[in-house]
Amino acid sequence: MNSLTSIGLTFKQLEKIFFEIGCEVARMQLQQFLEAADKELEKGRNRAELRHKGSRTTVIKTLMGEVVVKRNLYKRVKEDGTIEHIFLLDEALGLDTIGNISPNLVEKIVGHACEMSFREVAEAVSGLTGQRISHQGVWDVVQAVGERQVEAEKGLVRAFERNETSGEKEVSVLFEEADGLWLSMQGKSREGSSQGKKELKVGVIYEGWEKRYPSSKEYKTVEKMAFAGYMKPDQFKALRDAAITEKYNVDEIRYRILGGDGAAWIRNGHDTDTDIFQLDAYHLAQSVVRNVSDKQVGRHILRWLKAGDFEKVFDKIQALKYDCGGVESEIDKLTELEEYIRKNMDGIVSYKDREQVVMPKVPAEMEYRNLGTMERNVDIFAKRMKGAKSWSERGATHLSKMIALKMGKGFNDKIAALISGKLSERLVERFEEAIRNTRSGIHEAVRKSAYPMHRGEIPFGNSKVTNGRKAIRRMFDLRPFSEMVYR
Incomplete structure (x- = not known):
């Protein structure tokens, strides 16, 4: 049978594959944006006040999965003479993560925890985002947000x-x-x-x-x-x-x-x-x-x-x-x-x-x-x-x-108010520019790969091979892409 089903793929599997690809692209774009923003903050800082203490790598759990970010650490002497170490990127983002979990993911965890056991929430979130979150981690999130409330x-x-x-x-x-x-x-x-x-x-x-x-x-x-x-x-x-x-x-x-x-x-x-x-x-x-x-x-x-x-x-x-x-x-x-x-x-x-x-x-x-x-x-x-x-x-x-x-209105907004601040004005401008550039790049990539599709390269032909990418490449190995239709 000359159709997608001849390789044993269901629509459910296909949907999951493309969802994983989308999440991978989103993680990459978010990482690039954050690290570029951190470099700008480094250049524009008050060097007399903030002493560079090297970079630190952290992993932020997000709706798209784990995002690895390298950001700079700074030493600052306060007015009372005490010393503190800060990340300018965290301050500019208004980011106050709980266990390095993004505000959006915290909202999802807390929302699910209102209706399901902590173990069930851990399984649901882990299955959706492709990252492991234990039931103890879910409990920790609920306790942290609850304490703030x-x-x-x-x-x-x-x-x-x-x-x-x-x-x-x-x-x-x-x-x-x-x-x-x-x-x-x-x-x-x-x-x-x-x-x-x-x-x-x-x-x-x-x-x-x-x-x-x-x-x-x-x-x-x-x-x-x-x-x-x-x-x-x-x-x-x-x-x-x-x-x-x-x-x-x-x-x-x-x-x-x-x-x-x-x-x-x-x-x-x-x-x-x-x-x-x-x-x-x-x-x-x-x-x-x-x-x-x-x-x-x-x-x-x-x-x-x-x-x-x-x-x-x-x-x-x-x-x-x-x-x-x-x-x-x-x-x-x-x-x-x-x-x-x-x-x-x-x-x-x-x-x-x-x-x-x-x-x-x-x-x-x-x-x-x-x-x-x-x-x-x-x-x-x-x-x-x-x-x-x-x-x-x-x-x-x-x-x-x-x-x-x-039980009241605006649940997500209320949770967000407890766990995150707002982007600085400077980062808002950079974010809007980055989004425009990203969308433009994606649209151009889609246009080039779609017209005419039989002239394009096999997707991920020169990329690192994952299980999802293997499945998609097997699809394209069957016949010319221009001849592939649902029957």
Whole structure:
């Protein structure tokens, strides 16, 4: 058969071969650009301030594979007399790599780590880029980026406490929900835990709901922000308030509606005139189902609770205690339910049905619905984190912060802000020129090799032989290139 398939190649193999070739060209071009830029920086440096200390070779792991770069090292004496050694190229690139891994590759690693185990991420990245990254290396990346996010959040809270944050966006209503996820702990993190587990705090903030698409019956939250980690209640509240103040003009917020299961750490600090607590309907129903044996009676109790008819509820609970014939376990369960309801009475009736709450006009294409998105949000963390046998507080906090970032908008931009700066103006100009020259050269090479193709040389005829190149050369050995067609 006179076709590509006669040599045993599938399109999948062909695609991979050309992908590897493209990556090889990209690595070469990037190496040449970086080393040329480093030479320019060497020529233009302040020789009195920066003493040349020779060159150093490093390997940067990138989306295209490993790029070997030789760059110059310089010695500089600071104003206080201390000595530091720097790479001008790294400063000009705004490059702050984690384990010599490029920012783009870090973004991919962290993004995958939010959904897959560290071992699975290592296999996926290694298979895609043709370079080996261990699961420990993936863990190191997540911890490094997570630590930077922790520091960024601390900085935001400090700015908030100094009244230095002032958002501009104006909304009348803001919805907040919080819940916890119990994770098994390891080592010293088990100290103070309950049966070896500790509660990871998770919170979300959003402006309302909108349909996923015009004719959809499903809804999604608008402008969601998420935050998570092992924090004390006051730290959780400070981070939540700082995140709100950074984005919104808080003077224009009429109501902050908080949904939760009634835990003290969730309600902590929510006691102003703008705060409205809403007990999570799922947890309320769960408490009734667990503590009322008669399911039909349980449904009646839930209906009365929704209507705010608490007198009927408490009368029925007392009647159930009497009817159970003194069975202590039944009485204990009914008492637990009664205490839970009394503790959270102010949040049981829907905020929309309360006389003292006058909701403002809903923004166009948005709705104010009943709260209850938290279970789904917590499930996102649980699917990734429950699979592990155990966690350290530090490790769980760092990964949870990455998951929280990914749940909001602009994940890649946020990760990039944590790990890389910007090119210097001088390098931007050189980069643009290099790209133009590279594209021009590639276009010219393609034009010459394509017209007429039967006159061109066999690809890679004078190049180093790799497995991919061998396969392509075997293709061209079959017949004249001009006669090769798909059949």
